[in-house]
Amino acid sequence: MIEVIHPGVMSSVQDSGRLGYVHVGVPRSGAFDQVAFRTGNRLIGNTETNAAIEMTMSGGEFKFSSSAVICLTGAVSDESYIVYDSEKVPIHSREPTVVPRDGTLKIGRFVQGFRGYLCVAGGIRCAPILGSQSSLVSLPDAGLGCALRSGDLLPIGASNINSGNDTRGSNSLEDDMTPDGDLVLRVVPGAQYDLFTELQREALGELIFRVSDESSRAGARLSESVLSGEMPINISSEGALPGYIQVPPSGAPIILGIDGPTTGGYPVIASVIEADLPVLAQCALRQQLRFRWISREEAQQALREQYRLIQSVKPVHSVQIGVGIRRPNWPRVILSCDTGEAKAGDGRDREMALLPYVSAVSIACGGHAGDEESIRELITAACAHDCIIGAHPSYPDREGFGRRAIEISREDLGSSLKNQLMTFSRIADECNATVSYIKAHGALYHALARDTSIARWYWELCTSIFPHVQFVGPMSSATLDDFRSSGIPVLCEGFCDRVYEADGTLRLRSSENACITNPNTAVMQAQHLVNHMGCQFLCVHSDTANAIEIARSVFERLCVPNAVE
Amino acid sequence: MHDWQLSWTSERSILVRIPECATQHTSSSLLADWIHSKNSGIIQSVIPSSTGVLVEFDILKCSPNDPWDIAEQLIESFLRSESYSSAALSSREIHIPVCYDEQLAPDLRDVANHLDCETVQIIEWHLSVQYQVTSMGFMPGFGYMSSTHEALRLPRKNTPRTRVPAGGVAIVEHMTAVYPQQSAGGWHLIGRTPLRLFDPNQASPALLRVGDSVRFVQITHDEFRSYGDAHYNGGEQWR
Numbered sequence: 001m002i003e004v005i006h007p008g009v010m011s012s013v014q015d016s017g018r019l020g021y022v023h024v025g026v027p028r029s030g031a032f033d034q035v036a037f038r039t040g041n042r043l044i045g046n047t048e049t050n051a052a053i054e055m056t057m058s059g060g061e062f063k064f065s066s067s068a069v070i071c072l073t074g075a076v077s078d079e080s081y082i083v084y085d086s087e088k089v090p091i092h093s094r095e096p097t098v099v100p101r102d103g104t105l106k107i108g109r110f111v112q113g114f115r116g117y118l119c120v121a122g123g124i125r126c127a128p129i130l131g132s133q134s135s136l137v138s139l140p141d142a143g144l145g146c147a148l149r150s151g152d153l154l155p156i157g158a159s160n161i162n163s164g165n166d167t168r169g170s171n172s173l174e175d176d177m178t179p180d181g182d183l184v185l186r187v188v189p190g191a192q193y194d195l196f197t198e199l200q201r202e203a204l205g206e207l208i209f210r211v212s213d214e215s216s217r218a219g220a221r222l223s224e225s226v227l228s229g230e231m232p233i234n235i236s237s238e239g240a241l242p243g244y245i246q247v248p249p250s251g252a253p254i255i256l257g258i259d260g261p262t263t264g265g266y267p268v269i270a271s272v273i274e275a276d277l278p279v280l281a282q283c284a285l286r287q288q289l290r291f292r293w294i295s296r297e298e299a300q301q302a303l304r305e306q307y308r309l310i311q312s313v314k315p316v317h318s319v320q321i322g323v324g325i326r327r328p329n330w331p332r333v334i335l336s337c338d339t340g341e342a343k344a345g346d347g348r349d350r351e352m353a354l355l356p357y358v359s360a361v362s363i364a365c366g367g368h369a370g371d372e373e374s375i376r377e378l379i380t381a382a383c384a385h386d387c388i389i390g391a392h393p394s395y396p397d398r399e400g401f402g403r404r405a406i407e408i409s410r411e412d413l414g415s416s417l418k419n420q421l422m423t424f425s426r427i428a429d430e431c432n433a434t435v436s437y438i439k440a441h442g443a444l445y446h447a448l449a450r451d452t453s454i455a456r457w458y459w460e461l462c463t464s465i466f467p468h469v470q471f472v473g474p475m476s477s478a479t480l481d482d483f484r485s486s487g488i489p490v491l492c493e494g495f496c497d498r499v500y501e502a503d504g505t506l507r508l509r510s511s512e513n514a515c516i517t518n519p520n521t522a523v524m525q526a527q528h529l530v531n532h533m534g535c536q537f538l539c540v541h542s543d544t545a546n547a548i549e550i551a552r553s554v555f556e557r558l559c560v561p562n563a564v565e
Numbered sequence: 566m567h568d569w570q571l572s573w574t575s576e577r578s579i580l581v582r583i584p585e586c587a588t589q590h591t592s593s594s595l596l597a598d599w600i601h602s603k604n605s606g607i608i609q610s611v612i613p614s615s616t617g618v619l620v621e622f623d624i625l626k627c628s629p630n631d632p633w634d635i636a637e638q639l640i641e642s643f644l645r646s647e648s649y650s651s652a653a654l655s656s657r658e659i660h661i662p663v664c665y666d667e668q669l670a671p672d673l674r675d676v677a678n679h680l681d682c683e684t685v686q687i688i689e690w691h692l693s694v695q696y697q698v699t700s701m702g703f704m705p706g707f708g709y710m711s712s713t714h715e716a717l718r719l720p721r722k723n724t725p726r727t728r729v730p731a732g733g734v735a736i737v738e739h740m741t742a743v744y745p746q747q748s749a750g751g752w753h754l755i756g757r758t759p760l761r762l763f764d765p766n767q768a769s770p771a772l773l774r775v776g777d778s779v780r781f782v783q784i785t786h787d788e789f790r791s792y793g794d795a796h797y798n799g800g801e802q803w804r
Binding site for chain 1: 572580614617618704708746747770771774
């Protein structure tokens, strides 16, 4: 169930529309921007026409009483995020995201486009009226739905995502919006085209118009330019469709919208092609627009092309996480923790307590922390928990815990690293354990990510001791790309418990709110990292508050195959 | 060949214009029904109006010239059908009860003053005619009915009323109509019906449709008050 906390400027439930009653004056209604609406549904594995929430000018605030996969499409807001407990997790347009139970979704003011869509896996399931959930917002008394109000409760259907499709979501459908220039709507001749003069028809294709403030889902009144000369008088009223451009005697055109009247008495000079109705839907008030005449064949072709593109959009596999969703082929994600860094006692116990919930253990090799005793204890424990083992070397800097850049010659660094890894290798052999990967610690980890030449040198050194290990590095780093293109086996790492800045770098530990401590937030971040940032190796730090709960949540949600929630 | 004209009115719609004749409105409605009944999924919507039928096609489901061919075939088959040959007989007659009590007819006295007559005269003129629904539109269930008594013709009000109640019976120029829902309106309100003109809970939600004949039947204020939703069935008892 979704509770409407705040509906924003104007929001309503819409689907593909209400056909079959136009002959008695019931407008088609439905999502004005069918491209955004259908794309959103497809991205989360819905039927293309599942009902969604259409928001105008700004988003709103919606609380989820059960967790759900959602996707925002259409207009782009200045800021949108999920609030859970007191944490805020930003979300992005066209990226399917899990809203946890009791999470609140806040969608800001639209800065690009005019109508946004909130699609929910399973679809909104209000009782249909005359075969549709679409709301005729301009006429609430007609009994065909109305705009959303605070306190409204919207049921959500069971998600019908079928997993096993390992295809990554395709976003080939680009926005039609051209924010830099005027908006262009393509038109074909309308019912009374022949009654207009040559000059009037030419003027429609040349003048620049502006959408007036009195525009709505019913229609857009245009201002700034008018067609001049005498307008034809159309005596009898005829059927009308969304996109029809009527010209009243004033010469100021009116474009009928998706909730527009089904008949009209003004002459119709042209019709906006169906493929451009989504562009009309995204026209902001006072926005300038132009018309361009095209042929009927081109118009039909444009719609076919548009639907071909919509149909090429495939579900992003993040949608396989959510309530009631099976995910038998969920790719295995490795969740790791860094260990061997605490002294024996409470700190060590905390590290050990994490092992049941991780699948990989990175063990300090004595550079920044650890000694032979801790290495041996952790390798043994990792084997007992069926975890894979990684070496976790560092700058030789116990005082700075390896987290600061130190002045060190390459020769000295080389001999220290060799020392750390040889010790690790020997103990692993003694325990009959396999070392699967090497992940550098702290400042060295970041230095290697940035500088491909040091990284190449480092990796040569590592593989001289461990010939068959994988390199672990941070997502979107130069070295990861370089190694990948050279065929070096890499694991792309993301942190569940650290906040990322917008540019993909980690927020400095010295900053406020650098760590994520809420398990649900960590799960959301982990899903984002796996589904959108290409991470297959996740890390949680044992010294983060709630580390055990975070590890347990992420592990259960992302790393256990065949789980059913 | 018939003289029913086809014309493209967008890349996805064709207008069928029906030649002027006595049964023009009925034919329009019957053709719309005919097209509905033959719909193979390619036709999205069919809108009858006074002079013709607008047919909207799902152009994703057909090739570029299909709509034209389909429309032509449908007209040919319709013209040969029994449905068309009985057009003159098949008009439905709907009776709409109206209370012209001034409490429910806020413009009745103004209209009388404007036409320099008594209010009873206005009522008599409004009741004297059998109307035809020439088109539906403006809002769900709203039927444009023609033609009012020649003495009873007024332009739109200078200032539209911001709230016309549901059931408001109004006149303008040669037309009369009933507002199915509360809305703004620029017509002159001369009465009110207790009938519901549009009920989305009914399988057939609109009382009126294009081609219907309509007669208004006067009722008292008491009858208006005692009229419940249970009577929603086309004003059966008022025939």
